Amino acid sequence: MTATQRDTSASEARRARLAAAIDADWPYLEAFALDLHAHPELMFEEHRSAGKLVGSLREAGFEVEAPAGGLDTAFIARHGFGPGGPRIALMAEYDALPEIGHACGHNLIATAALGAARALRSALEASGGELLVIGCPAEEGGGGKILLLRAGVFEGVDAALMFHPGSRTMTIRGALAAARVTMRFYGKAAHAASTPELGINALDACLLTFHAINALRQHVKDETRIHGIITHGGSAPNIVPDYAEAKFLIRHRRHEEVDALKERVLAAARGAAAAVGARVEFDEGLAYAERRVNVPMAARFAAHLEAQGEAVKPAPAIGGVGSSDFGNVSQVVPAIHPYVAIVPEGVSAHTPEFAAAAASPAGMRGLRLAATALAATAADLITDPELLAAARADFGGTAAAGGTA
Numbered sequence: 001m002t003a004t005q006r007d008t009s010a011s012e013a014r015r016a017r018l019a020a021a022i023d024a025d026w027p028y029l030e031a032f033a034l035d036l037h038a039h040p041e042l043m044f045e046e047h048r049s050a051g052k053l054v055g056s057l058r059e060a061g062f063e064v065e066a067p068a069g070g071l072d073t074a075f076i077a078r079h080g081f082g083p084g085g086p087r088i089a090l091m092a093e094y095d096a097l098p099e100i101g102h103a104c105g106h107n108l109i110a111t112a113a114l115g116a117a118r119a120l121r122s123a124l125e126a127s128g129g130e131l132l133v134i135g136c137p138a139e140e141g142g143g144g145k146i147l148l149l150r151a152g153v154f155e156g157v158d159a160a161l162m163f164h165p166g167s168r169t170m171t172i173r174g175a176l177a178a179a180r181v182t183m184r185f186y187g188k189a190a191h192a193a194s195t196p197e198l199g200i201n202a203l204d205a206c207l208l209t210f211h212a213i214n215a216l217r218q219h220v221k222d223e224t225r226i227h228g229i230i231t232h233g234g235s236a237p238n239i240v241p242d243y244a245e246a247k248f249l250i251r252h253r254r255h256e257e258v259d260a261l262k263e264r265v266l267a268a269a270r271g272a273a274a275a276v277g278a279r280v281e282f283d284e285g286l287a288y289a290e291r292r293v294n295v296p297m298a299a300r301f302a303a304h305l306e307a308q309g310e311a312v313k314p315a316p317a318i319g320g321v322g323s324s325d326f327g328n329v330s331q332v333v334p335a336i337h338p339y340v341a342i343v344p345e346g347v348s349a350h351t352p353e354f355a356a357a358a359a360s361p362a363g364m365r366g367l368r369l370a371a372t373a374l375a376a377t378a379a380d381l382i383t384d385p386e387l388l389a390a391a392r393a394d395f396g397g398t399a400a401a402g403g404t405a
């Protein structure tokens with residue numbers, strides 16, 4: 001038997017033990033995921049969800065710091081297997097979306113991290129290393145992980161893992177860098193019929209901004225995404241709007257490109273405001289970096305899915321990508337964000353159909369596959385120095401593996 005064969009059979013034995021622990025915990029985990037789903041909470045307001053996760057991790061023997069990183073609904077759970085060894089983090093997300101609830105399936109993400117952590121705590125035999133569960137609020141636009149990174153929560157972490165439900169099981173897929181900006185246009189109110197000459201129309205400045213951005217589209221690089229909505233357009237048709245507001249996202253595979261595009265979008269808004277004599281102010285949100293995928297970790301996760309009978313597919317060559325604050329984590333720590341299918345291809349996240357799937361038998365199947373693969377991959381990283389070395393080499397080697405996926 002070669003060393004590689006020995007490592008493979010040891011990894012398979014660990015996965016079998018962890019899968020048995022997850023099976024034993026399954027009624028609890030299924031109920032947990034359905035309960036989070038039934039009580040969706042918006043970003044930074046995930047008090048109930050975070051509280052339940054903290055309670056469950058404490059009950060399982062983890063030492064939990066909550067709140068953490070300066071965020072009320074963040075937490076860090078720790079379990080040490082012994083002195084020395086790597087520090088491996090599982091990331092839990094648990095925020096939902098306005099009106100459509102858990103339409104991104106974060107109830108499954110949180111429960112997969114929880115189930116993997118509970119199984120590792122009870123069933124992994126290791127003589128060193130530390131397991132963290134990092135509770136990450138506000139993925140849907142709040143940049144929770146970026147705030148936790150700034151607070152130093154990921155310092156000393158050797159590798160970070162999570163999974164995301166999707167429409168295709170795939171472990172290597174990039175995501176776009178994204179900038180977000182709120183534009184506030186200020187004009188002057190007037191009676192829209194009797195004294196329009198006294199008014200300055202902030203809504204016109206806002207509409208012209210959309211036209212100017214549309215004129216940019218011919219002259220941007222492929223795979224650019226610029227999309228916005230008007231969040232305020234006046235209060236009555238007989239009043240010249242003195243205030244209008246729009247929100248935009250600007251995305252590309254590379255954050256350098258996003259930075260340059262953002263300047264052109266801001267210039268378009270300034271020009272539009274100048275055209276009607278209005279004034280514009282910008283409020284820039286946290287910038288999401290593009291995703292790097294750690295290839296050795298992703299390959300190991302894929303192997304643990306395939307061993308459970310799940311086919312792993314390559315990512316589509318183009319399209320089908322969004323952005324996540326996971327991107328920022330992946331720039332500083334070897335990390336993976338694989339997908340496990342819970343809906344057929346063609347069904348998108350952020351829809352009522354996806355929200356229903358996150359509480360369906362297909363959602364529960366994906367949760368069980370993902371929890372087992374997360375536990376097994378984390379166990380390999382804690383106990384197999386060769387895998388961790390390969391992950392580090394990949395991270396330090398070529399740039400942005402995920403960017404081209």
Ligand SMILES: [Zn+2]
Nearest residue numbers: 104140349350
């Ligand atoms: Zn989402």
Ligand SMILES: [Zn+2]
Nearest residue numbers: 104106139164
């Ligand atoms: Zn999501």
